[in-house]
Amino acid sequence: MFKLLKYSLYDIVKSRFAILYTLFMVLVTVSIYQISEDLSKVSLSLLNIMLMIVPLISAVFATTHFFNNLEFTELMLAQPVKRRDVFLSQLLAVIIMLSLAILIGIGLPMAIWGAESSLLVLLAAGIALSIVFAGLAFLASVLTRDKAKAIGITLSFWIYFSLVYDGLVLYVIYSFADYPLEKATLAMVMLNPVDLARIIMLMQLDISALMGYTGAFFQQFFGSAKGIMLTSGVLLIWMVWPVLLSMRIFKKKDF
């Protein structure tokens, strides 16, 4: 397992993509720091990067990586190693690379230009979203044999979670506006990792808008120890279930 992971990791870290992604992150973060005058604006701009760009790149990269390494994977499967190990080594390599890119690309400029605790939450949320979308990408990859199709499925995951789902939520909220919706929206947020990460970050950044009556309810929930436990728990489930499911399929898959 570790030997496999080591080789995959070497392979991936040396790749052009890893370097480009990290450089891109550094560039974006540095320019945000240069343009914005105060830390709160920096965090808000970074929030948008975390919510949009990070999941997109994670998803696309994980899918392409899976198919680019398909031959290596098939070769490994012919060896006396567990399928689980082969699968996990590939996935973990991707996750470690994506997380490192965020840590270095965003963390380094932060260390130089200053940061506050809320920005650390931002980093953590970014890494969590990377893991979620890498998992979803692998799930899409094992579901099909075709690279293009897999990328299509991954992209639709991304569009669904960052756009369509919110549209559905808005529609539901609009339709049931006459009812108390606090708990319902809370439940709906739990069903979307992007929304969940966004709310967790917003609670650290600009909560002034969330201080109305409904906002106070959310604030109370997400601010309490129970709420934090629950949200991080749910986010953890979001990180784990696509991995488990795709591993199950991978184990039985006929290559």
Added chain:
Amino acid sequence: MKAIIFIWTLALLGVIFPVFGNTLQIKPGQSIQAAIDKAESGDTLLIAKGLYQENEITIRKPLTLIGQDFPVIDGQNKGNIILVAAAQVNIVGLELINTGFSNMEDSAAIKFFDSDEATVENNRLNNTFFGIHFSNSKNMRIRGNQLRSTSEKEYQTGNGIHLWKCHHATIENNFVTGHRDGIYLEFVTNSTAIKNLIEDNKRYGLHFMFSHDNSYVENTFKKNGAGVSVMYTRNVLMKDNIFEDNWGPGSYGILLKDISNSEVTGNIFRKNTVGIYMEGSSRTTFKNNTFRENGWALKLMASCDDNTFVANNFIANTFDISTNGSLILNKLTENYWDKYEGYDLNKDQIGDIPYRPINLYSVIVEKIPAAVMLWRSFLIGLLDRIEKAIPSITPENMVDNSPKLRPYDFGKQHL
């Protein structure tokens, strides 16, 4: 230093009272009430440092009470401490503690009835139910007092400075904390509140009703339970005040209900859930104010008309304005909006295209508060862009036709 202040105070009182009465000294162990009963009109009573356990001290003639180095008068949690029903009474430099707790008779540390030309100056009030309570009085000066209440719940405490049916009052340099309302005025006219610091009160920092022709200048209202709430009044001047850190579901920097013909100038609204909430208010001018880091800078209800917002700074607010209808009878002009994205071809520092401070999302949130959950999501950004290109839901008349390109410089405090 204290001696100098003391002499000055005496000198000041000498100016106020051309006829200077006798001076009597009271020491701990003696009764203040007995001394008051013995004194002639216009006398001055000097109260030496120490502890006096008395309550319901009643004054019915013009007198001056001066505390030497803050003597403590302990009301032992019974009734009022000092009751005044006379003109020209001055109370200076006392420390009053532990009044009774009664909503029936509004127990207060210092309570005036039907008085004229009263001065309450440099007193310290601790653990009192009501602090300074005036009714049916005129021409009073309330200056430099410190009022602290340590109650935990709203119903356990009364108002700090409470005026009912008074006129020509001056409330200056006071500090009020922990009370129900910091300053409460009802039927109070032609009065001024200057440079008071009103902080951490349980309900409102400032609360007035039917109090016409008053001005509020350079006061700070901070972290009060529900901010500031003023109602049913005309001709109010609010100038250079700071409304700050009033956060919560029912909390406002300032709530204006049925306020008319007034002026709100040079104030700072910072970090409030709602900077200004306006309902049924008319003909009021808002000029040179700074709205910074509020959830909503303005909630302007459709029942307001003929108000003007000119030359204000709107910076880093989540929402600039929200409203509850499509009818807009107010005027916005020459304000600076940090969210403005227009251009200025003729370089006159005024944007060439109008700014619409209400975006689609703020309309949605106003209708369905639960939608606040979607704040800063990609979808909302997209919808706002679409709405900007093809306006359909947002009220068309809520528009600033001459938005400034650069923020106004109102001085350091506004930054």
